[in-house]
């Protein structure tokens with residue numbers, strides 16, 4: 202996923218699940234909130250929907266993404282927010298942290314805390330098995346997550362990043378239930394059988410730019426996939442949490 206490509210953002214996150222996300226985010230916004238920062242707003246699917254009801258600003262690093270944002274917007278990095286301390290009553294950040302390295306996500310949280318006067322809202326994919334979405338470039342052998350996710354979060358990992366100065370106020374775990382393989386199945390498929398996630402959408406290798414990926418299908422991969430389906434857990438896709446300053 203190339204954040205700076207125009208085609209990434211045209212229909213990004215505009216699927217059926219968006220209305221569910223939006224209503225959950227709206228429901229969690231406390232009554233006393235008037236000013237909001239949507240950090241890492243992407244193409245503004247949430248920022249744009251909230252602009253009539255709140256004094257909201259969208260921030261993103263991608264110029265191509267910001268072209269779709271109709272609310273007040275600014276180009277910048279979530280790890281270095283161009284705002285004053287406590288400038289917004291609520292700083293929100295939807296599906297951004299999973300794309301950042303551990304050190305960048307720590308910097309991002311520190312910045313959200315600095316710019317918020319009272320609340321922080323965060324959403325991430327819930328307990329994702331990152332390996333399950335790893336593709337392998339057929340040209341250079343680079344192994345990478347097809348949606349560019351670098352980290353997986355559960356409630357405890359997220360809470361630990363916000364504590365001790367913020368405490369969890371409300372939580373929603375929701376969305377379509379996804380089949381999640383145990384990690385050992387993903388590792389076995391990739392390391393022993395050479396079977397990787399094969400993207401059925403336009404994707405280029407983050408290292409060499411090639412667009413061909415390793416594909417393998419045999420009796421053994423089919424049997425392992427069937428076993429994986431049988432023992433995989435079905436869990437909701439999305440974790441949304443609201444935090445309040447202590």
Ligand SMILES: [Zn+2]
Nearest residue numbers: 338341406409
């Ligand atoms: Zn490559």
